[in-house]
Amino acid sequence: MVTLQDHAQAALLSCFLDPSDAPEIIQYIQAMERLLIVVQELSLARSLERVMEIVRHAARELTASDGACFVLKDNESCYYADEEAIAPLWKGQRFPLDACISGWTMRHRIPAVITNVSQDERIPWLAYEPTFIQSLAVVPIRTLDPIGAIGTYWAAQREPLPQDIKILQALADTTAVAIENVQVYAELEQRVNSRTVELQCTNQKLAAEIQERRVAEETVHRLSLTDELTKLHNRRGFFLLAEQQLKLAHRLGTAFNVLFVDIDGLKRINDMQGHEAGDAVICAAAAILKETFRESDILARLGGDEFVVLAPGTPADWDKLLKRLQFRVNQFNRWRNAPFVLSMSVGAHPYYPNETKSLEEILALADFQMYEQKRRKRFTASSSAD
Numbered sequence: 001m002v003t004l005q006d007h008a009q010a011a012l013l014s015c016f017l018d019p020s021d022a023p024e025i026i027q028y029i030q031a032m033e034r035l036l037i038v039v040q041e042l043s044l045a046r047s048l049e050r051v052m053e054i055v056r057h058a059a060r061e062l063t064a065s066d067g068a069c070f071v072l073k074d075n076e077s078c079y080y081a082d083e084e085a086i087a088p089l090w091k092g093q094r095f096p097l098d099a100c101i102s103g104w105t106m107r108h109r110i111p112a113v114i115t116n117v118s119q120d121e122r123i124p125w126l127a128y129e130p131t132f133i134q135s136l137a138v139v140p141i142r143t144l145d146p147i148g149a150i151g152t153y154w155a156a157q158r159e160p161l162p163q164d165i166k167i168l169q170a171l172a173d174t175t176a177v178a179i180e181n182v183q184v185y186a187e188l189e190q191r192v193n194s195r196t197v198e199l200q201c202t203n204q205k206l207a208a209e210i211q212e213r214r215v216a217e218e219t220v221h222r223l224s225l226t227d228e229l230t231k232l233h234n235r236r237g238f239f240l241l242a243e244q245q246l247k248l249a250h251r252l253g254t255a256f257n258v259l260f261v262d263i264d265g266l267k268r269i270n271d272m273q274g275h276e277a278g279d280a281v282i283c284a285a286a287a288i289l290k291e292t293f294r295e296s297d298i299l300a301r302l303g304g305d306e307f308v309v310l311a312p313g314t315p316a317d318w319d320k321l322l323k324r325l326q327f328r329v330n331q332f333n334r335w336r337n338a339p340f341v342l343s344m345s346v347g348a349h350p351y352y353p354n355e356t357k358s359l360e361e362i363l364a365l366a367d368f369q370m371y372e373q374k375r376r377k378r379f380t381a382s383s384s385a386d
Contacts, residue, residue, distance in 0.1 A: 032167070042054055048179065078103045080094070109143045117133055133153040148175075232300050256312055257310075258350075261309065
């Protein structure tokens with residue numbers, strides 16, 4: 001890849017001055033040193049505006065001119081894109097390619113040096129008459145296929161030295177590379193930005209998909225732990241939460257009560273009134289349990305007519321819990337006008353921090369106590385009937 005420094009060095013090798021002309025040699029060396037600095041500045045330029053700013057200032061400095069223009073080829077027109085001069089020239093204006101000296105330079109791909117603009121037929125006098133320009137030197141930007149031109153102007157008649165033109169042409173050649181670099185950089189930046197936008201869109205889509213999947217997984221997880229009819233925990237949900245709670249209770253030294261609840265006569269209601277009535281009984285029982293116990297207590301429907309509750313406490317709390325539950329049941333039967341009478345049997349068993357029995361074993365003991373209460377109810381009902 002040809003660098004800007006390569007162009008500057010090529011210009012240096014092409015300029016052999018007469019060693020006897022010391023002042024011109026010194027001036028030339030100083031100009032080349034300045035040109036090398038300009039090359040470095042152009043290598044860092046990332047926009048056309050910055051390139052033009054560097055070039056217009058350097059062109060004046062390197063040629064000791066009174067003005068400089070940066071001209072771009074725009075189809076068949078010369079666009080005077082930028083300038084730096086002692087008085088305004090043509091910045092922002094367009095001229096036909098064949099009607100200005102910059103266009104002539106681009107057409108012929110060689111520099112144009114004019115010591116007296118009023119006597120050169122290539123000069124459109126109407127455009128130059130209002131200006132300060134008496135002499136000029138214009139070089140094409142990229143001689144093989146010009147894309148623009150750099151013009152330098154003097155307020156007095158002057159004939160630039162050959163080395164001045166070569167240095168100006170070296171600046172123009174370096175400018176061509178800088179413009180190409182800007183275009184390459186802009187294309188790369190556009191690709192990077194486009195890729196960044198694509199990655200952002202992809203990340204957003206991925207994040208949305210992850211969120212959708214998370215919601216779906218949470219829904220599936222919730223459904224897998226929740227009884228669809230009552231919205232209480234199901235058997236799986238109860239054991240998952242209860243095991244965690246009991247591990248915590250073991251560390252903290254907290255006792256719990258395990259209550260096994262069974263709806264009385266659900267099979268008879270299903271047989272006589274249908275399963276919709278049976279479902280209504282189950283939902284009513286679930287609602288009463290929610291009203292009776294705290295949100296921190298773990299309530300679950302194990303299946304069918306069976307419910308279970310895990311609540312902090314000891315056997316001393318059973319009587320109060322059972323009375324509160326029975327009060328809610330009585331209120332329901334009195335005020336709800338339901339086509340059935342709700343009745344529940346409850347068995348309880350404690351779970352102490354030092355308990356050696358498993359949760360399943362404690363639950364079985366509470367279940368046994370529940371059936372004992374159910375048996376006593378039947379015995380009482382039978383005795384009353386007699």
